[in-house]
Structure formats: C-alpha cells, structure tokens
Amino acid sequence: MTVKDQVCVVTGGANGIGRALAERFAAEGARAVVVADLDLAAAQRVAGGFGGMAIACDVAVEADLVKLMEAVESAYGPIGLFCSNAGIGMEGGLEVSDAAWDRIMRINFMSHVWLARHLVPRMLRAGGGAMLQTVSAAGLLTQLGSAPYAVSKHAAMSFAEWLAITFGARGLKVFALCPQGVRTALLEEASQGSMNFLVETALEPAAVASAVIEGLASEKFLILPHPDVAEYFRRKGADYDRWLRGMQRLQKETGIEEIMQA
Numbered sequence: 579m580t581v582k583d584q585v586c587v588v589t590g591g592a593n594g595i596g597r598a599l600a601e602r603f604a605a606e607g608a609r610a611v612v613v614a615d616l617d618l619a620a621a622q623r624v625a626g627g628f629g630g631m632a633i634a635c636d637v638a639v640e641a642d643l644v645k646l647m648e649a650v651e652s653a654y655g656p657i658g659l660f661c662s663n664a665g666i667g668m669e670g671g672l673e674v675s676d677a678a679w680d681r682i683m684r685i686n687f688m689s690h691v692w693l694a695r696h697l698v699p700r701m702l703r704a705g706g707g708a709m710l711q712t713v714s715a716a717g718l719l720t721q722l723g724s725a726p727y728a729v730s731k732h733a734a735m736s737f738a739e740w741l742a743i744t745f746g747a748r749g750l751k752v753f754a755l756c757p758q759g760v761r762t763a764l765l766e767e768a769s770q771g772s773m774n775f776l777v778e779t780a781l782e783p784a785a786v787a788s789a790v791i792e793g794l795a796s797e798k799f800l801i802l803p804h805p806d807v808a809e810y811f812r813r814k815g816a817d818y819d820r821w822l823r824g825m826q827r828l829q830k831e832t833g834i835e836e837i838m839q840a
C-alpha cells in the first residue's frame with residue numbers, strides 16, 4: 579500500500595518518530611494528515627507545516643481516541659492509515675510503583691486496544707484499512723534496565739500479532755514498527771540509563787519514516803528500520819537460553835547491571 583490519497587492519523591505526531599511520519603505522509607501525497615498529541619501547540623506547529631489538522635488527544639483515555647476518530651471522519655471521511663505511535667519510556671525494575679506500571683501500560687499498550695475496539699469495526703465496514711503500531715525492538719527482544727518498557731512493548735506486539743491474525747483476511751492491514759534507538763526526546767531522556775547503549779546505532783526519525791514507507795509498500799507485518807533486529811530475534815527463537823546469557827553479558831558490559839543493583 580501507499581499513503582497517496584489516504585487519510586492518515588498519527589498519535590504522538592508532534593515530536594520524534596510521529597512527527598517524521600506525519601511530515602513524510604504529507605510529502606508522499608496523503609489526502610489528509612492528522613497530527614494528534616497531548617501537546618496541542620506542538621501538534622499545531624507540525625500540522626501547520628503541511629496544511630494538516632492538529633487534534634489534542636491523550637491516548638491513555640479511551641474517550642479521547644473515540645473523539646479523535648469521529649473528528650477525523652467528519653472532516654475527511656474514513657481513515658485509511660492510523661499510526662498508533664504515542665508512547666513513553668520509563669526506567670526501573672522491581673521498585674516501579676503500581677501507579678507507574680498503570681500509566682505506562684495505558685499509554686504503551688491499552689491505547690492500541692482501545693483504538694482497535696473502535697477503529698477495526700469502522701475499517702471492516704469501510705472495506706479495509708491499515709493500522710500501524712509503533713512498538714519497539716524491545717517488544718521482540720527486551721529492554722535492559724526497564725521492566726515496564728519491555729513488558730508494555732511485548733504486550734503491544736502481542737496485540738498487533740493478534741489483530742493481524744484475526745482480521746488480516748478481512749481487509750485489515752496491520753504493521754508493527756520495531757526500531758531500536760531513534761534520535762528523539764525519548765532516547766535523549768533515557769540515554770543516561772537503560773538506553774545508553776542504543777545511542778551509537780540510533781537512527782534519525784526521518785530514516786524511520788523511510789523504513790515505514792518501504793514497509794507499507796511491501797505489506798510485511800514487521801517493519802525493522804534496524805535490520806540487525808531480525809537476526810537478534812532469530813537467535814532468541816533458535817536458542818532462548820543462549821540468548822538470555824548473551825543479554826546478561828550485554829547488561830554487564832553496558833553498565834546497566836550496576837544501575838539495576840544500585
């Protein structure tokens with residue numbers, strides 16, 4: 579598929595990966611690009627750059643997602659591609675509070691469930707549509723130093739798989755975007771902790787947007803802007819225990835072991 583002449587929505591579109599996606603979709607000739615974000619002023623600046631629409635939306639609130647869909651449909655008609663991209667990072671392990679677990683699970687995982695609950699029936703009625711979830715390589719492998727990020731992204735990945743299996747034959751295209759490090763505020767904030775070892779190989783958000791355009795064109799479920807991730811995932815599947823030992827070594831080498839034991 580391509581985004582040309584499609585109505586595209588991007589959550590978390592005011593910054594980072596979401597912003598790069600929105601700008602690229604506009605440049606590729608999308609009929610409309612909607613930038614949805616908690617930060618409305620920043621979303622308006624991004625949308626203003628290409629004549630798109632900005633909408634305030636907290637993806638941790640189901641009613642906000644419903645309002646977003648309704649506003650887009652009444653302005654432009656059926657949504658062709660919805661990128662459920664907004665997400666947060668979080669450091670920590672056993673000490674993470676229930677409130678923090680709840681927050682990250684709502685944003686990084688339940689947002690996709692709430693979205694699908696309302697969008698999938700609409701897309702099936704319209705004869706099809708595409709959903710792209712920004713997951714992370716952490717949803718296939720793990721996130722050293724962050725139990726909540728690793729778990730919330732695995733849950734998101736599992737849900738994307740389930741959607742693809744359940745509705746793929748009925749016209750729903752599902753894509754899971756799984757980058758490693760990308761040069762954004764999220765990586766910047768985490769680069770002193772669990773994500774420090776990802777900085778060296780980090781990509782620019784525009785490169786991730788290019789990988790998405792290619793991934794949509796090839797209609798493959800998994801979009802991997804860092805191709806090495808496919809090999810790491812194969813190794814995990816081939817010998818889980820060896821992979822776990824390798825990750826323990828990496829945790830030691832990167833200094834994350836010390837952070838986790840401090």
Ligand SMILES: NC(=O)c1ccc[n+]([C@@H]2O[C@H](COP(=O)([O-])OP(=O)(O)OC[C@H]3O[C@@H](n4cnc5c(N)ncnc54)[C@H](O)[C@@H]3O)[C@@H](O)[C@H]2O)c1
Nearest residue numbers: 590592593594595616636637664665714759760762763764
């Ligand atoms: N940067 C990386 O290294 C990296 C790697 C893999 C996956 N990801 C994933 O990519 C996605 C985008 O991250 P990014 O790096 O571009 O981050 P970013 O911090 O640059 O941008 C995230 C955007 O999401 C918005 N946002 C945050 N919470 C929101 C909410 N509840 N509702 C609506 N908008 C909200 C923020 O205002 C911000 O504009 C996330 O899902 C993240 O987990 C990032």
